[in-house]
Amino acid sequence: MIEAELKARVRAPEEVLRRLDQRSEGRVEVYQDTYYDTVDGALDARDEELRVRTVHGPDDTRTLLTYKGARVDEESGSKPEHETRVQDAEAVHATLRGLGYVPAIAFEKRCRNYTFQSRGRQMLATLVRVPELDGTFLELETQVEEKDVAAALHDIRAVLAELGIGPDDLTSELYTASVKAHRLNATA
Structure with missing residues (x-):
């Protein structure tokens, strides 16, 4: 499956939060992400x-544990995604290190997740704050077959518009790259 997703910088977080709260109940979660390479x-x-x-x-x-393949859509960065729940986080970290992978970057994301139906699709909207970065982000995604990516992105853009997010708010900025740049600037 492809994770068809668009990400935006949010200019009015309180308004977007209000609109999301009208769609479903948000779940507050903190992600501890470690990327390996x-x-x-x-x-x-x-x-x-x-x-x-x-x-x-x-x-x-x-x-x-998540593996994402190369992008199938350059503009959005949508990628094939394979994800599974694991019982023992430390065992997975040890397994990856044992296979020769090294932690490339680790950081925290503070999220409020909303799951809802729109345009015949199950969607996940996530309001994100990364403590090391300025601003609030919104990720909106749905899982689709590769042949449906363009149609799914069209639907995602329409929902983003309903949430007050315009085309100028979209970003292809990666958290991993932004956090790395922030850390480099902080030590310079």
Whole structure:
């Protein structure tokens, strides 16, 4: 499956939050993300991602192992995604290190997630704050077959417009790259 997704910088977070709250109940969660790569950066060079995410929610903590393939849509950055829940986060980290992967970057995302139906699709909207970065982001995604990516992105743009997000708000900025740049600037 492809994660058809668009991301935007949010200019009016309170208004977007109000509009999302009208669609469904938000779940506050904190993500601890660790991205892995080979020592020589081969995954990044191929536009692939290997991530261990531990999600701390109000009622539970869960860990997910995610592999994302190269982009199938350059403008949006939509990628094939394969994700599974794992029982033991430390065992997964140890397994990846044992296979020769190294942590490329780790950071925290503070999220409020909304799941709802729109335009015949199950959608996930996530309001995101990364403590190391300025601003609030909104990610809106749905899972589709590769042949349906363009139609799904059209629907996502329409929902973003309903939430007060315009085309000028969209960004292809990656959290991983932004956090790396922030850390480099902080040490310079």
